[in-house]
Amino acid sequence: MALTDLAIRTAKPDEKPRKLVDEKGMYLLIQTTGAKLWRMNYRFDGKQKTLxxxxxPETSLGQARDKRDEARKKLAQDIDPGEQRKLEKQERRTSLANTFEVIARDWMKVRGKEWSEEYAGKTRACMERHAFPSIGSKPIKDISAPELLAMLRAIEKRGTVDMAHRIQQHCGAVFRYAISTGIADADPTPAFTERYQRSKLSTMLP
Incomplete structure (x- = not known):
């Protein structure tokens, strides 16, 4: 028999964890602490698993059923929903660890050994002021040429054309560093480097 909101709200904890069964493998696990957790049992490759x-109440009965149905669709496609979730979490963690700022600071740390203290300080300062606020928090592999161009245009509008060119060069170096370490697949800066060197950045834009 399917669960109801009333049954869920009024369910009390016991001396041991207990289950209130819904449908299609889903149930509500009531902990001795009173916590109520949605779970789904399923089989994949002959193994019993729990999702x-x-x-x-953060996840309602209807929302839990929607998640269960999505998991069942994946199973129908021969996809293990639990393993897919683990992969997605790992990808998110990797993206957060590989933002433009993280990679740029690593690049500055490595290359900084070859720079004078003054040049290293200026490079760090201009990246922190002009690049990081715009693209620093984005995964480096997801940054496109139009995004970089928009950032450079904003820098130029502040009356710092030379700084825009300098940031463009630094960004290109960061992308190439990311490619060499296997973090990024491409450097988007060549898409506009030549045109930027020929003329002001504003002449490239509509």
Missing amino acids: ALGSY
Whole structure:
């Protein structure tokens, strides 16, 4: 018999964890602490597995069922929903660890050994002021040429054309460093480097 909101709200904890069964492998696990956790049992490659679907009341009965149905669709496509979730979490962690700022600071640390203290300080300062606020928090592999061009245009509008050119060069070096370390696949700066060197940045834009 399917669960109801009333049954869920009024369910009390016991001396041991207990289950309130819903449908299609889903159930509500009631902990001795009173916590109510949505779970789904399923089989994949002959193995019994359990998928977490959230907690009540943060995840409602309807929302838990929607998650269960999505998981069942994946199973129908021969995809393990639990393993896919692990991969997605790992990808998110990797993206956060490989933002433009993280990679740029690593590049400055490595290359800084070859620079004078003055040049290293100026490079760090201009990146922190002009590049990081715009693209620093973005995964480096997701940054496109139009995004970089928009950033450079904003720098130029502040009356610092030379700084825009300098930031463009630094960004290109960061991307090439990321490619050499296997973090990025491409450097988007060549898409506009030649045109930028020939004329002001504003002449490239509509």
